[in-house]
Amino acid sequence: MADAVGDQGAVRGAQEKTVLTAHRAPPPASSHALQLRDVWLRLGREVILRGVTLDVPAGGGVTLLGENGAGKTTLLRLIASGLRPTRGEGRVLGFDLRDSRAVRDLVHLMPVDAGLYPDLTGTENLDFALKMHGQRGDAAGALRRVGLERAAGRRVRFLSAGMRKRLALARAHLLARPLTLVDEPFANLDGAGRTLVLELLGDLAGRGVTLVIAAHEPHLARQVAPRALRVAGGKVEEA
Numbered sequence: 001m002a003d004a005v006g007d008q009g010a011v012r013g014a015q016e017k018t019v020l021t022a023h024r025a026p027p028p029a030s031s032h033a034l035q036l037r038d039v040w041l042r043l044g045r046e047v048i049l050r051g052v053t054l055d056v057p058a059g060g061g062v063t064l065l066g067e068n069g070a071g072k073t074t075l076l077r078l079i080a081s082g083l084r085p086t087r088g089e090g091r092v093l094g095f096d097l098r099d100s101r102a103v104r105d106l107v108h109l110m111p112v113d114a115g116l117y118p119d120l121t122g123t124e125n126l127d128f129a130l131k132m133h134g135q136r137g138d139a140a141g142a143l144r145r146v147g148l149e150r151a152a153g154r155r156v157r158f159l160s161a162g163m164r165k166r167l168a169l170a171r172a173h174l175l176a177r178p179l180t181l182v183d184e185p186f187a188n189l190d191g192a193g194r195t196l197v198l199e200l201l202g203d204l205a206g207r208g209v210t211l212v213i214a215a216h217e218p219h220l221a222r223q224v225a226p227r228a229l230r231v232a233g234g235k236v237e238e239a
């Protein structure tokens with residue numbers, strides 16, 4: 001997965017984006033958080049997605065299932081406008097997937113590796129994410145909620161994998177983007193951490209956020225994103 005970590009250019013770009021998005025018109029009304037029509041995606045020599053058609057109503061949570069390498073992460077990256085379809089079309093809350101600036105403002109992807117800035121502290125990571133979206137929020141409260149108050153001033157590179165996951169969860173919860181994509185939220189977490197994931201994602205769902213969760217733990221993920229879809233052979237089908 002492309003990694004923005006430590007990329008000062010990305011930080012500058014995001015800061016410029018803050019100014020741009022703050023003045024953008026509100027999204028057009030759409031009853032669908034996501035619509036894909038015959039989407040194909042080739043990466044290098046491999047065709048990963050082979051004609052994916054999908055409608056996700058706004059507020060309707062989806063759990064993506066599938067074997068290792070099936071294409072779940074790739075699909076999430078495409079929805080987050082990080083990859084362009086080779087063929088086909090998509091819309092996020094009415095915006096064309098090719099309008100990456102609009103889509104990135106509406107979507108948050110919590111990647112499997114957490115996708116944090118290792119040289120920033122926990123608080124700085126949250127503050128930066130808020131700034132990027134032109135939002136205000138209680139970073140200290142979010143850190144407390146995930147049990148990371150003592151890590152607030154520590155650089156992310158010194159946190160454990162589970163602590164990073166908790167921090168990424170705090171960020172997703174704080175941002176509460178209308179379409180929130182979550183890649184393997186339960187990985188690297190202890191029992192309390194998994195309960196916390198369910199609480200915070202459940203809270204987002206309750207606030208009308210559309211969740212798309214890629215997970216190998218359907219019994220957990222479906223508690224907050226009930227509709228199950230299986231990714232296999234480049235297709236997506238109801239599970």
Ligand SMILES: Nc1ncnc2c1ncn2[C@@H]1O[C@H](COP(=O)(O)OP(=O)(O)OP(=O)(O)O)[C@@H](O)[C@H]1O
Pocket residue numbers: 001043044046048066067068069070071072073074075
């Ligand atoms: N940048 C890339 N270039 C070429 N192929 C890639 C790239 N990224 C992923 N792939 C391939 O795309 C396929 C789907 O990978 P993906 O990470 O989406 O699977 P996944 O369903 O998320 O798997 P897992 O459950 O293991 O996380 C794999 O065959 C992988 O090798």
